[in-house]
Amino acid sequence: MKYIDYYETLGVPKTASDKEIKQAYRKLARKHHPDLHQGDAKAEAEEKFKLINEAYEVLGDPDKRAKYDKLGMNWKAGDEFNFDPSNMDGGYTYTYQGPSDFDLGGFGFSDFFANIFGQDFARSRQGGGRTRRANRKGEDVDAEISLTIDELIHGVEKEMYLSAPNVCAACEGQRVTQRGVCRACGGTGVTEDTKTVKVKVPAGLYPGASLRLKGLGGKGYGDGPAGDLYLHIRAAQNPSWQIDGSDLEADLMIYPDQAVLGDKVQVPTPHGQVQLKIQPGVHAGQRLRLKNKGLPKGGGTFGDLYLRIRIDIPKDQSEEERELYRKIHELRQTAKAD
Ligand SMILES: [Zn+2]
Structure with a gap:
């Protein structure tokens, strides 16, 4: 009989966790469900579907998976495989004791499966398995x-x-x-x-x-x-603040005079308005940190809010203001010349 690589069937590594196996199985079972296909594709899907279910019957059950893994990791899918129960560790011997009228073929499983797991499978389907499984916690x-x-x-x-x-x-x-x-x-x-x-x-x-x-x-x-x-x-995205983990960041627009001379401004935070002192000579791009004004960080603590300084020009400048800027400009020219 041919060796079947159930890991390959489900497209998971041999180290996959139970959860990964379950997820891979569900995804594939949905994709290849025969009812979703027609014509030639339906027959193909049916074959795939059977194999996926067989793979999950084995890998989704810790006992069967352990037994399967013991068969050896070196086999490749399609290799000619002779099952020799005496190779199994742990005193496992294969004798099929299931009821003779129990038809594994009805479940659509391969010879490979029937030879290795036939006995367990038959037992698990014979009432005993059913009651053992009956009262179980629902899915998370x-x-x-x-x-x-x-x-x-x-x-x-x-x-x-x-x-x-x-x-x-x-x-x-x-x-x-x-x-x-x-x-x-x-x-x-x-x-x-x-x-x-x-x-x-x-x-x-x-x-x-x-x-x-x-x-x-x-x-x-x-x-x-x-x-x-x-x-x-x-x-959720927020128009006012960029979110970085538990920290927040936003631009703070100030005018040149505030940047040069410093100022006190009211800034909004998620925790309400806060008065912020701008130091004289603050630079564009500089980040001011408002401690504990960000998002929750766990344990009752909070991240920080960072305000990035942007310097803008007032749109409604008066002639008097412009005159003063001209004056500043002249002084700058003199300073540069020195
Ligand atoms: Zn069902």
């Missing part, structure tokens, strides 16, 4: 939420539309029915349902933080509890 859900600066600082309560995975009703999350790979869920064991959840975002969350909301994920399997919602916090 990841979602992103964009919050305004004000919402980050003060907290907010929001309604969110979520696509949350729920246990497939057709196969009860078993991914296969007696007729083969479950069509209703594409063999994923879960169906994506949209739902609205009300989330309470506390004050002081920082961009990049994750919030775990217990019980707001997918429904539990059987009597199992619902999964959790992991809300990843992002900062």
Whole structure:
């Protein structure tokens, strides 16, 4: 029989985490679902779909994956492979003791799979596996939420539309029915349902933080509890301030006289107006730091607000002002000549 490289099938490295394997599998199962294809492409998709499900049946199960990995990493897909159970470590011996009328072919698995996992697979599908799996925590859900600066600082309560995975009703999350790979869920064991959840975002969350909301994920399997919602916090773009992590940056426009002589100005910050002292001789491009006037940084602390000095000319200059600038200009010329 031919060796099948299940890692290659799912397009993941041999070091892939359980989560990466699950993600790769879901993506491929959706892409190659036979119901989404027609004609010649349908038959091709069906073959692909079967193989993807077989790969996940193995790599998605820690025991099967360990056993598969033990077969050896050096095999390449398509190599002629003779399964010799005595090569397996840990006292594993292969004797198929499943019920004789149990038809693995019905599940569309390869000879390779049937030889290596036939026994385990048959057992896991024989009631015992079903009850063991029955009461399980629902799927955890990841979602992103964009919050305004004000919402980050003060907290907010929001309604969110979520696509949350729920246990497939057709196969009860078993991914296969007696007729083969479950069509209703594409063999994923879960169906994506949209739902609205009300989330309470506390004050002081920082961009990049994750919030775990217990019980707001997918429904539990059987009597199992619902999964959790992991809300990843992002900062929404803001027209007044550029956001850099928990720091903010903005331009501060001042006039030449303020730059030369210094001044006190009122500047807006997310935490309200602040009086800022401009030192005499400030340069264009210089950054003034307003400590703790940025976004939350976690632990009740805040980032900083940076104001970049820009120097502009008043548009409504009077003749008197211009006369004084002329005077300054003359003095500059003399200074340069010296
Ligand atoms: Zn299903």
